[in-house]
Amino acid sequence: MAKAGGKRAPAVVLVCGSDEFGVSARAKQIYHDWCEQLGGADHEIIDGAATKTDDALKIIGRLREALFTLPFFGSGKAIWLRDCNFLGAQRLASAASVSEAVTELARELEAFDWASGNVRLVISATEVDRRRVLAKVIEKVGAIETFAGWSLDDKDWSAQAEAWAREQIRASKKNITAEALAELVARVGPDHRLLDSEVQKLILYVGARGIIGPEDVEAVCIRNKYARAFALADALGARDLRQLLKCLDEELWQMQSDREASEFGLLAGLVTKIRAMLLAKDMVRLGWVNPAEDYESFQRRLGAVPSEPWPQDRRYSPLGLHPYVLFKAMRQASNYTRDELVRAMDMLLQCNQKLLYSDLDARFLLQQTLIDIVSRAVPAAASSA
Numbered sequence: 001m002a003k004a005g006g007k008r009a010p011a012v013v014l015v016c017g018s019d020e021f022g023v024s025a026r027a028k029q030i031y032h033d034w035c036e037q038l039g040g041a042d043h044e045i046i047d048g049a050a051t052k053t054d055d056a057l058k059i060i061g062r063l064r065e066a067l068f069t070l071p072f073f074g075s076g077k078a079i080w081l082r083d084c085n086f087l088g089a090q091r092l093a094s095a096a097s098v099s100e101a102v103t104e105l106a107r108e109l110e111a112f113d114w115a116s117g118n119v120r121l122v123i124s125a126t127e128v129d130r131r132r133v134l135a136k137v138i139e140k141v142g143a144i145e146t147f148a149g150w151s152l153d154d155k156d157w158s159a160q161a162e163a164w165a166r167e168q169i170r171a172s173k174k175n176i177t178a179e180a181l182a183e184l185v186a187r188v189g190p191d192h193r194l195l196d197s198e199v200q201k202l203i204l205y206v207g208a209r210g211i212i213g214p215e216d217v218e219a220v221c222i223r224n225k226y227a228r229a230f231a232l233a234d235a236l237g238a239r240d241l242r243q244l245l246k247c248l249d250e251e252l253w254q255m256q257s258d259r260e261a262s263e264f265g266l267l268a269g270l271v272t273k274i275r276a277m278l279l280a281k282d283m284v285r286l287g288w289v290n291p292a293e294d295y296e297s298f299q300r301r302l303g304a305v306p307s308e309p310w311p312q313d314r315r316y317s318p319l320g321l322h323p324y325v326l327f328k329a330m331r332q333a334s335n336y337t338r339d340e341l342v343r344a345m346d347m348l349l350q351c352n353q354k355l356l357y358s359d360l361d362a363r364f365l366l367q368q369t370l371i372d373i374v375s376r377a378v379p380a381a382a383s384s385a
Contacts, residue, residue, distance in 0.1 A: 011114035012121045012142030014135065016087075016128040021193035022147035027080060027124035034078035034120050042071035048084030048125065056086045056098045060105055067112065067119060081123040087134060088127030106134040114141060150190030158322055161185045164192075165199050169212065172203045176212040179295035182324035183217045189224055198222065232266065233273035237332030241374045248370065252363055263362045267352050270370075274344050276329035279318040281338055284330060291330055298327050344373045 015027040035043050044066045050056040063081055071077040086093040086102070093099065112119070121142075128135055130144075138144055150157040162181050169176050176184075184202070188195045198221045202212050205220045223231055232251055235244035248266075255261045283289045288305045289298060302323055310317035318326055336344070351369040355362055 010142045011119070012109065012112075012138055013123070014128065014138045014142070014144045015122060015124045015147070016126065016144065017147035017149070018126060019147040019149035019192055020126050021196065022149070023124050023126055024083070025196075026145060026147060027082065027122050030122045031078055031080040034076075034122075038071075038076035038078055038120070040071055040075065040077070042076075043078040043080075045080045045082055048081045048086075048123070050086055050092060053092065053095050053097055056092055056095075057101055059084070060101045064105065064108065067108070067121065071118065076118045076120065079119065079121045081121070084123055084125040085127070087123075087125045087132070088129050090127065093129070103133050106137040109134075110137045110141060112141075150192060152190055154190075157190045158182075158185050161188075161190065161192075161195060165195055168196070168199050169203065174203060174206065174210050174212060176202075177214065177295075178299065179324075179327075180212050180214045180217050182295065182322075182327075183214050184221055186230055186322075186324060187217065187221050187223050191224060194224060230269075233269050234328065234332075236270055236273055236370065236373070237277060237329065237335065239332075239335040239374050241371065244370055244374060245367065248366060252366075263355055263366060264352065266366065267348055267355075271345065271348050273329065274341055274348065276318070276321055276326060277333040277336065278338070278341050278345075279321075280326060280330035280333045281341070283318060284333070289330055291334060295324065295327050298330070299323050302326070340373075347373055 013027075013030055015023050015030070017023050031043075031045070046059060046062050046066065048059055050059055059081075063079070066077070066079050069077075086098055093102075109121075114120075123138075128144075130136075135144065150161055154160075162185050165184060166176060166181060184198060185195070188198055201220055202216055206212050206216055232244070232247040235247050251261075251266055255263075280289070283305065284291060289301050293301070302319075305319065307317075307319055310319060313320075321329075333341075347369050351365055354360060354365050358365075
């Protein structure tokens with residue numbers, strides 16, 4: 001994600017990228033800054049969303065008219081072409097008349113007298129073809145700012161999300177504990193717009209208090225689709241059968257309308273949780289971390305843990321896990337013995353095989369496996385083995 005918060009924008013700016021919320025927020029910031037600097041009442045916002053060719057041509061015509069109409073009040077004019085949807089690879093953008101009109105607009109922008117400072121233009125669009133002439137012209141006479149959305153495929157997305165949320169909270173003259181911030185991001189996932197909504201909700205909830213803690217996040221923040229799987233794993237870690245079966249029912253219900261979700265995905269999340277608790281137990285046993293310490297202390301100690309004893313594959317190393325995931329696993333690992341966790345891994349493997357090769361109902365298999373993991377003690381023979 002681009003970090004363009006406080007820098008001064010040139011006279012013409014194209015803000016684009018897959019992060020729709022970030023694109024819109026940055027363009028809005030630029031436009032409002034210009035309005036304050038220029039004063040007057042001649043500023044214009046033009047809706048750039050078109051559904052057909054005629055709409056796109058009318059939008060370009062309105063933009064051209066705004067550019068070449070001198071301001072009547074104040075010293076200048078700020079123009080925002082908002083949410084433009086015909087600058088990328090869309091079908092509408094490839095229409096001959098639209099393509100020609102955009103190319104002609106690019107020539108006019110290149111010849112425009114931006115140096116006078118009387119007119120300033122910001123264009124926001126999620127999809128932009130950087131190879132086309134308009135993007136090249138704006139890059140030449142102004143600037144292009146790109147906002148890529150957070151993604152689960154990006155290993156640093158949570159750090160970026162935490163940094164952004166912390167900045168917003170500090171701007172409201174409040175602080176948030178490290179544990180509360182990590183819990184907030186874990187609940188929301190890589191959703192910029194939703195994270196902003198939850199941050200504003202927290203700020204309102206704490207009122208005059210200056211510190212936001214984990215209990216505040218627990219009280220008012222939602223768990224979205226991304227975080228529900230963590231709720232299931234947390235219930236397993238807490239050894240809370242009632243909550244575990246409730247979360248499982250919610251997951252199985254949501255699965256009916258989500259083609260990407262599957263019972264195997266649920267099992268993978270549970271395996272990750274058990275593995276994290278096993279790794280956390282070993283780290284406690286070796287004295288590298290302490291279950292009694294808070295999250296900030298845990299993070300500091302985690303930075304000093306040597307990497308040599310652990311596998312190079314980060315999927316099987318505690319250092320490859322997000323610190324907050326490992327912190328919660330460390331706290332919850334005391335709910336199980338090591339033998340129980342090893343047995344739980346075996347039971348999840350058996351459940352996976354039954355899902356693949358038997359005709360038994362998936363809901364029954366998952367429920368029975370989780371009940372056995374949470375409820376049963378490890379037999380003496382298995383423990384000695």
